[in-house]
Amino acid sequence: MAENRPTPPEVDRVAASRAAVAARRARAKVKAEVASGERTALEVLATAIHDPIGVEGRLRVTELLVSIPAIGVTKMRRIIHRLEISPSKRLGGLGRHQRDRLRDFLSERPALRHSTADSKLIVLAGPTAVGKGTVAGYIRKNYPDVLLSVSATTRAPRPGETEGVSYYFVSDDEFDRMIAADELLEWATVHNAYRYGTPRGPVDAAITAGNSVLLEIDLQGARAVRRAMPEARLVFLLPPSWDELVRRLIGRGTEDAAEQARRLETAKLELAAQGEFDYRVINHDVADAAREVVDLMEIRAASSMP
Numbered sequence: 649m650a651e652n653r654p655t656p657p658e659v660d661r662v663a664a665s666r667a668a669v670a671a672r673r674a675r676a677k678v679k680a681e682v683a684s685g686e687r688t689a690l691e692v693l694a695t696a697i698h699d700p701i702g703v704e705g706r707l708r709v710t711e712l713l714v715s716i717p718a719i720g721v722t723k724m725r726r727i728i729h730r731l732e733i734s735p736s737k738r739l740g741g742l743g744r745h746q747r748d749r750l751r752d753f754l755s756e757r758p759a760l761r762h763s764t765a766d767s768k769l770i771v772l773a774g775p776t777a778v779g780k781g782t783v784a785g786y787i788r789k790n791y792p793d794v795l796l797s798v799s800a801t802t803r804a805p806r807p808g809e810t811e812g813v814s815y816y817f818v819s820d821d822e823f824d825r826m827i828a829a830d831e832l833l834e835w836a837t838v839h840n841a842y843r844y845g846t847p848r849g850p851v852d853a854a855i856t857a858g859n860s861v862l863l864e865i866d867l868q869g870a871r872a873v874r875r876a877m878p879e880a881r882l883v884f885l886l887p888p889s890w891d892e893l894v895r896r897l898i899g900r901g902t903e904d905a906a907e908q909a910r911r912l913e914t915a916k917l918e919l920a921a922q923g924e925f926d927y928r929v930i931n932h933d934v935a936d937a938a939r940e941v942v943d944l945m946e947i948r949a950a951s952s953m954p
């Protein structure tokens with residue numbers, strides 16, 4: 649019956665709304681492909697440049713960035729601010745310089761180019777007194793699903809440290825035995841002083857069970873884990889400034905002046921190596937830094953679900 653048929657303006661509205669739904673679905677599919685590692689963000693950008701009015705071209709830069717595992721909304725806002733790209737910009741509407749900056753950003757970060765869907769191992773490293781232990785402790789308390797690896801060390805306990813929670817405090821002989829028995833995933837002499845190592849068993853067991861594991865270790869250890877387990881994601885914790893790092897070290901008051909000086913020398917070398925890491929997190933605030941680290945695991949855990 650003629651009166652039940654849509655009038656021409658209605659036809660336009662229905663068609664437009666169907667097209668909008670189809671476009672939204674197509675964009676959601678692209679985002680899911682990036683999130684699962686099926687396509688890289690770089691590939692999506694390349695397609696958008698080739699076809700600015702296609703599905704990829706209609707994707708907002710913000711949508712592309714938050715599809716990438718390890719980039720949450722806060723980090724995405726910081727990135728687009730740094731790249732001087734407006735949040736409303738679509739990939740197809742980027743100017744040449746914006747496009748180049750975005751392409752450079754995506755190319756420079758190996759972790760953003762490859763799928764990270766199967767990585768559950770996060771390594772947290774950074775200079776002395778930046779707050780690695782504090783951030784790891786916050787994660788232990790507030791995110792019980794994350795297993796914090798407990799290292800073995802030959803150094804003596806500090807006041808307040810607990811055997812089996814802070815560290816396994818072992819003798820030199822016992823540490824030698826652990827190395828010989830291949831019980832350590834990695835180990836290093838840190839600050840030219842004591843030996844520290846990650847017991848392999850609990851890490852393997854947690855990963856096999858599908859749980860996320862956090863290792864809080866030094867730069868040498870991070871490099872060794874990368875060699876042994878390339879799927880591990882390396883996070884470098886940074887201080888807001890060098891002066892603040894010195895303030896934290898002195899304020900902690902657990903080392904004498906000679907040990908502080910030795911640690912600060914190591915810190916300079918460690919800071920120079922930050923470019924080797926997949927992610928950098930500035931520890932302004934403990935809860936925020938912990939959240940950023942845990943976000944890496946949550947995204948990965950979710951994306952690795954069947």
Ligand SMILES: Nc1ncnc2c1ncn2[C@@H]1O[C@H](COP(=O)(O)OP(=O)(O)OP(=O)(O)O)[C@@H](O)[C@H]1O
Pocket residue numbers: 774775776777778779780781782783896897899900931932933934
């Ligand atoms: N976001 C923060 N703001 C202010 N102080 C902090 C912050 N995070 C940690 N601290 C303080 O800085 C000091 C050093 O922290 P922590 O011992 O966790 O460092 P670390 O990186 O584990 O050091 P190390 O490698 O020497 O063991 C502590 O006194 C801690 O309370």
Ligand SMILES: Nc1nc2c(ncn2[C@@H]2O[C@H](COP(=O)(O)O)[C@@H](O)[C@H]2O)c(=O)[nH]1
Pocket residue numbers: 773774775776780799800803834835836838844845846864865866867868869870
């Ligand atoms: N390579 C490893 N480094 C480790 C491990 N556990 C801790 N550490 C690092 O040692 C220093 C000093 O720690 P502190 O407790 O004496 O202040 C710090 O940078 C830790 O990250 C480990 O298992 N392997």
